[in-house]
Amino acid sequence: MSRRVVITGMGLVTPGGIGTKAFWEQLTAGRTATRLIRAFDAGAFRSPIAAEADFDPILAGLTAQQVRRMDRAAQFAVASAREALADSGLESDGVEPSRVGVSLGSAVGCTVGLEEEYVVLSDGGRRWLVDHEYGVPHLYGYMVPSTLACEVAWECGAEGPVQLVSNGCTSGLDAVGYGAQLVAEGTVDVAVAGATDAPVSPITVACFDAIKATSPNVADPEHASRPFDRDRDGFVLGEGAAVLVLEELGAARARGAHIYAEIAGYAARSNAYHMTGLKPDGREMAEAIRVALDQARLAPADVDYINAHGSGTKQNDRHETAAFKRSLGARAYEIPVSSIKSMIGHSLGAIGAIEVAASALALEHQVVPPTANLHTPDPECDLDYVPLTARDHAMDAVLSVGSGFGGFQTAMVLTRPRGLAA
Structure with a gap:
């Protein structure tokens, strides 16, 4: 019989606020975080608008070595996972590692790291044949999206199933859904599930510019994202991460966990x-x-x-x-x-x-x-x-x-x- 799955912890990195409390306060205030892009000079693009996360990895508790190794999307995911695990109240030795799984979603993987490295290896795009000797040791990890899920697994000591779900813009929902299924079928007792993406980079902005999917409203970037409005003119690119801790309902209640909701x-x-x-x-x-x-x-x-x-x-x-x-x-x-x-x-x-x-x-x-x-x-x-x-x-x-x-x-x-x- 399928077990019932509940959310007992959450952590977020989002534009306009870092952490669950800041995220919810922003939403209920109706405050927008869209603006002209600050990460790079986007003045030449049709849509130089994005919702960027004001994220400092050192303030978030990552070490200098982790920052050097991880792409921005991985940093988001690990920071979110730490908050989610702390929020859940699960003790580090309270669950057998083989009974903990990770299901993480991402549409574009380590885009920031890959683009930065390509610029260096190609000497600013001037060389068609790139020189691999200039690549950082972690370049291979940037090319393999599953490293994002591995970083989260290492962070929470998960030795059960670990997977990276990449289904475009439904990746996050699907990753949480698959994580819930792992708990429901009894494969794991705890699933650390969520998604991360950091697509605010020249290559991604150029791609959406080409198909004219994003808003060109440079006159009023703060109000450029207008779902369901008659005058909307495209979406606004964003970035961020959310990680949830999923458990079986009975086990969560037995340990007195705070339960946000059931995934029904x-x-x-x-x-x-x-x-x-x-x-x-x-x-x-x-x-x-x-x-x-x-x-x-x-x-x-x-x-x-x-x-x-x-x-x-x-x-x-x-x-x-x-x-x-x-x-x-x-x-x-x-x-x-x-x-x-x-x-x-x-x-x-x-x-x-x-x-x-x-x-x-x-x-x-x-x-x-x-x-x-x-x-x-x-x-x-x-x-x-x-x-x-x-x-x-x-x-x-x-x-x-x-x-x-x-x-x-x-x-x-x-x-x-x-x-x-x-």
Whole structure:
């Protein structure tokens, strides 16, 4: 029989605030962290806008040697894992190492380290044949995304299954979902699950510039991310990480752990259609929602809040709205929906895990984060998108969804732990 899985710890590195407390305060204040890029001179790009994390690895507790070895995405992940483990209250010797697993998501891996090293090896791009002798000893690790998961495993002493999930922008949701499955099936007793990405680099900005997916609103970068707004003009790149500690419900209760939420349902689908395109009817996302609700043994009437993908592109927002209507029927018009990407941007593979953390905190505090910058709703996006201001709201079940290049569609259902039978 499948075991029930709960979240007992979380750690975050996000734009606008480092740590869970700062993250939640930012969301409930409706404060945006999007700005003109500071990491490098982005003045020549169509969209020189991003939501950057003001992260100091030394202040976060990493050693100088770790900083030298790790790409920025790995630094985010390890800092988040440390916070999550401390938050969970798990003792280092309390769980057999072989019963601890890691499931980490990332869409673009060690992008910052790879690009910096390519610039050096190619002498600023002037040499077609790069000189490997100038490469740092850790260059191989940058080229293998699984090193991100390995860094987290080393940090928490995990000797069970360790995996790196790279499903584009659903990587974070899928990594948490796979981690929950490891606990549910009894393969591990604890899963350290989440995602990290640090894509704010010239190569990534250039790629999204080329397909005109990101907002060019340099006149007002603070309000450039406008999901579901009539005047939106693309998403805003972000960066960050979220790591969660997942345990079996009975074990968590037995040790008196604080439980944020139960992961009650998870499902993933693909549209098998187009690398970047979405079918307007939202059928695949609707199917993922239906299956996740079935797993949770919930009906559409039981959903109290939807944490949307809400990227701020016209294609996604309309596709997602259609999926909610298709899967939830008339109930879709009664459920508050919001997108935290309006405040912290779109951190690609990391954002799904960050949104799971936001969903769990929404349940914990009974507050729906707002969709910032939503002043003039798109007539085709006619649901309750909680514009501008957070809302007190009674919740027992939250739906979090993600959509990614490649046609990936993922849904997860979180429920309140209070009143659940052990």
